[in-house]
Amino acid sequence: DTAVSQTPKYLVTQMGNDKSIKCEQNLGHDTMYWYKQDSKKFLKIMFSYNNKELIINETVPNRFSPKSPDKAHLNLHINSLELGDSAVYFCASSQEPGIYGYTFGSGTRLTVV
Amino acid sequence: GDSVTQMEGPVTLSEEAFLTINCTYTATGYPSLFWYVQYPGEGLQLLLKATKADDKGSNKGFEATYRKETTSFHLEKGSVQVSDSAVYFCALSDGGSNYKLTFGKGTLLTVNP
Numbered sequence: 001d002t003a004v005s006q007t008p009k010y011l012v013t014q015m016g017n018d019k020s021i022k023c024e025q026n027l028g029h030d031t032m033y034w035y036k037q038d039s040k041k042f043l044k045i046m047f048s049y050n051n052k053e054l055i056i057n058e059t060v061p062n063r064f065s066p067k068s069p070d071k072a073h074l075n076l077h078i079n080s081l082e083l084g085d086s087a088v089y090f091c092a093s094s095q096e097p098g099i100y101g102y103t104f105g106s107g108t109r110l111t112v113v
Numbered sequence: 114g115d116s117v118t119q120m121e122g123p124v125t126l127s128e129e130a131f132l133t134i135n136c137t138y139t140a141t142g143y144p145s146l147f148w149y150v151q152y153p154g155e156g157l158q159l160l161l162k163a164t165k166a167d168d169k170g171s172n173k174g175f176e177a178t179y180r181k182e183t184t185s186f187h188l189e190k191g192s193v194q195v196s197d198s199a200v201y202f203c204a205l206s207d208g209g210s211n212y213k214l215t216f217g218k219g220t221l222l223t224v225n226p
Contacts, residue, residue, distance in 0.1 A: 004156075031212050041151075041200050041219040048212065056213060090156055097214055098145045098206040099164060104156035 003027050006091050006105040013081055014113055021076045021108045023091030031055075032074035033092040033102065034066060043090070049074055081112045115140045119203050119217035126193055126224050134188040134220050136177075136203035144205040146170075146179050146186040147214070151200040160188075160201070193224045 004025045013019050025032065033056070034046040048056035049068040063079040074091060088109050092102040120135040138144065145164045149157040161170030166181035175190045186203060203217040 041221070043157075043202070043216045043219070045213060050212065092157075094212060097212045101145075101147045101149075101159045101162060101204070101206070102157075102214055104149075104158070106156040 002106075004091055004093055004103050004105040006089075006108050008108060009106065010109050010111075012111045012113065015081055015083060017081050018077070018079045019081060019110070020078070021089055021091075021110075023074045023076070023105060025072055025091075025093040025103070027093055027095070027103060029093035029095045029103070030071055031094045031097070032068065032071070033094070034074065034076050035090045035092065037088040037090060037107070039087070047074075047076075078110075081110075083112050086110055086112045115144070115205060115207050115215045117203050117205055117215055117217035119201075119220050121218075121220070122200075123221040123223060126222070128195055128224055128226050129192045130224075132188070132190040132193045132197075132222070134201055134203075134222070136186045136188065136217060138184050138186065138203075138205050140184075140205055140207055142207060143181075144207050146177070147204040147206070148175070148177055148186070148188050149202040149204060149216075151202065151219070153199070157202060193222070195224045195226050198222055198224045 031050045033048045047066040052068045068074045088107045091105040094102045116139045147162045148160040150160045161172040163170040163179035169178045200219045204214045
């Protein structure tokens with residue numbers, strides 16, 4: 001069983017489209033995250049939810065909207081996709097990050113053409 | 114705010130060479146420190162961690178010691194293998210209520226046979 005699973009693994013889409021990425025964790029963690037990794041491997045936090053409540057909302061365009069229907073799921077919807085949105089998006093979860101860190105999913109590679 | 118500075122890569126070594134990847138941090142309070150590894154095409158995996166000063170984290174032959182006096186957490190391995198080729202990330206958790214990990218920019222390691 002995959003602990004943190006993301007779908008899809010690859011996503012190629014045209015500019016202007018709307019797309020969603022889904023994330024599910026079966027670890028029983030209370031907190032989930034979305035990170036964006038650019039082509040230089042730099043990781044930037046986007047959002048975090050703790051038990052369905054938004055607790056981190058970094059400076060991200062309004063076109064990005066997270067949704068957490070329950071504490072095991074955190075989805076990311078992106079409207080009006082732009083070329084600059086091309087990146088790898090990672091979902092992660094944690095229970096006590098100060099002790100155990102995060103558990104990451106395998107990533108979704110988004111390519112906007 | 115909190116920050117992590119890693120040595121710039123890429124680092125290229127021959128098999129069985131000694132590895133050091135430097136990491137220093139800036140944080141208020143007493144952060145926990147982590148090293149993550151990202152193999153090509155995969156998500157980040159926790160490699161090792163240390164939660165208080167003078168703790169040594171170790172895993173798979175890698176070691177790092179939490180040095181509060183020098184605010185450092187350098188990653189070392191005595192004899193690298195080709196399979197260690199990956200991107201290595203140093204990270205810290207401030208333990209605050211927002212549960213955020215702050216990552217360094219990553220260091221690409223390539224080990225040649």
